[in-house]
Amino acid sequence: MVNPTGPEHVRVLGGQGTVIGDGNTIYQTFTNAPASISSHIRVREFATIVAERTRGFVGREFVFAAVERLLVAPGFDSGYVVIRGEPGIGKTSLIAELVRRHGHVHHFNVALQNIRSAHDFLSNVCAQLVVRYGLSHAALPPEATAGGGFLSRLLAEAVEKAPDRRVVLLIDALDEADDLGVAVGANRLFLPAVLPDGVHIVATSREVHDYRLAVDSMDEIALRDDDPHNRQDIAQYVRDFVQANHDPMRERLAGWGTTVEEFADLLTARSQGNFMYLVAVLRDIRSGRIDVERIGDLEQLPRGLRAYYLRHWRAMMAADPELFRTLYEPVICMLAVAHEPVSAADLSRWTGLSPNRVRGVLRDWREFLNEERTDGAPTRYRLYHASFQDFLRDEVALDEYHEAIAAAALGKLGL
Numbered sequence: 565m566v567n568p569t570g571p572e573h574v575r576v577l578g579g580q581g582t583v584i585g586d587g588n589t590i591y592q593t594f595t596n597a598p599a600s601i602s603s604h605i606r607v608r609e610f611a612t613i614v615a616e617r618t619r620g621f622v623g624r625e626f627v628f629a630a631v632e633r634l635l636v637a638p639g640f641d642s643g644y645v646v647i648r649g650e651p652g653i654g655k656t657s658l659i660a661e662l663v664r665r666h667g668h669v670h671h672f673n674v675a676l677q678n679i680r681s682a683h684d685f686l687s688n689v690c691a692q693l694v695v696r697y698g699l700s701h702a703a704l705p706p707e708a709t710a711g712g713g714f715l716s717r718l719l720a721e722a723v724e725k726a727p728d729r730r731v732v733l734l735i736d737a738l739d740e741a742d743d744l745g746v747a748v749g750a751n752r753l754f755l756p757a758v759l760p761d762g763v764h765i766v767a768t769s770r771e772v773h774d775y776r777l778a779v780d781s782m783d784e785i786a787l788r789d790d791d792p793h794n795r796q797d798i799a800q801y802v803r804d805f806v807q808a809n810h811d812p813m814r815e816r817l818a819g820w821g822t823t824v825e826e827f828a829d830l831l832t833a834r835s836q837g838n839f840m841y842l843v844a845v846l847r848d849i850r851s852g853r854i855d856v857e858r859i860g861d862l863e864q865l866p867r868g869l870r871a872y873y874l875r876h877w878r879a880m881m882a883a884d885p886e887l888f889r890t891l892y893e894p895v896i897c898m899l900a901v902a903h904e905p906v907s908a909a910d911l912s913r914w915t916g917l918s919p920n921r922v923r924g925v926l927r928d929w930r931e932f933l934n935e936e937r938t939d940g941a942p943t944r945y946r947l948y949h950a951s952f953q954d955f956l957r958d959e960v961a962l963d964e965y966h967e968a969i970a971a972a973a974l975g976k977l978g979l
């Protein structure tokens with residue numbers, strides 16, 4: 565799943581007037597803002613996420629309707645709506661689609677991209693609010709990122725300026741945010757305990773024990789894998805995929821002697837309601853990595869996302885154990901422990917492998933990676949999805965890779 569959208573793509577969205585969704589002019593507005601404000605806005609990263617996660621977006625009307633109901637519910641004039649769900653069920657995609665449709669002010673916490681601090685959040689969101697609602701602040705004051713006070717003030721000012729006196733702020737992945745520098749007892753990301761009337765914050769989180777949010781007014785939506793609506797969306801995604809990839813998929817389905825409907829039913833069950841599973845397995849079926857010759861009966865498809873990762877990991881190991889041990893495993897595991905996107909040169913230094921060999925691994929594993937291209941800088945790589953990092957953490961001992969990165973960093977410092 566190499567992400568082809570580099571800065572060129574973002575420039576198209578930001579600078580040349582392409583509108584993302586109905587009435588969404590947020591990206592154009594940001595590029596016209598003064599640098600003292602716009603430098604804080606993470607337009608490039610976020611436009612890329614939105615474009616990538618909404619391509620081929622399916623369904624979710626039941627969630628959008630539930631959110632909309634809550635936003636106009638009597639007695640809920642302001643407050644938080646938290647959407648909870650397991651890894652890979654589609655929370656980031658949901659927020660991305662809401663951004664695309666409505667252009668609300670937004671922030672994505674992305675641990676693999678090292679966007680996870682309260683500082684990242686506050687500077688980005690405060691700057692977006694100033695630009696979006698034309699608030700009179702020429703720059704962000706230092707206190708903007710030191711606590712939630714300035715954000716509260718901007719939200720109140722934004723409501724005054726909003727034509728319908730309503731402001732919605734979208735935040736993805738509270739669970740990926742860290743609490744470094746956030747006072748004990750304060751909310752995650754310094755989120756205000758009380759929101760001004762007319763302000764709603766719609767946030768997502770994995771099912772974690774505690775996402776550190778003590779607020780006056782909150783409602784939750786659970787995105788459940790076994791919800792019939794979720795299963796319907798999953799089945800629709802399979803049907804759409806078969807139609808969009810008609811030739812290779814017809815061949816595979818004929819090999820298994822199955823119809824589109826039977827195939828959609830089986831995959832829905834095997835995915836256990838998980839979109840990430842579908843994306844990965846359908847991609848492998850389309851490419852022929854999974855077909856009747858290789859796995860036999862369709863019944864042999866993995867059950868759930870973790871089983872898919874495990875099978876893929878073991879298949880790559882079995883295909884060439886030496887290559888796997890000396891090249892694949894070190895490079896992929898380094899990516900799993902890196903705290904941010906890294907270049908092939910970094911990976912080469914940490915693993916002691918030649919840059920060419922590292923590039924070969926990156927090519928062979930490209931579906932599991934995300935590429936970031938920036939003008940004039942080397943391409944940087946990260947794992948595509950946090951669920952793969954979770955799998956590696958549980959399946960492979962990663963300690964030695966942490967140590968290798970630490971040792972390389974110390975070497976660089978000359979210690």
Ligand SMILES: Nc1ncnc2c1ncn2[C@@H]1O[C@H](COP(=O)(O)OP(=O)(O)OP(=O)(O)O)[C@@H](O)[C@H]1O
Binds near residue numbers: 616801
């Ligand atoms: N409604 C949808 N339509 C089409 N594709 C989707 C949909 N929802 C999710 N996907 C795809 O499924 C994959 C996983 O989705 P996503 O990253 O949104 O999951 P997540 O719940 O945010 O996971 P995590 O908790 O690990 O962050 C992505 O590749 C995404 O593009």
Ligand SMILES: [Mg+2]
Binds near residue numbers: 655657
């Ligand atoms: Mg996510």
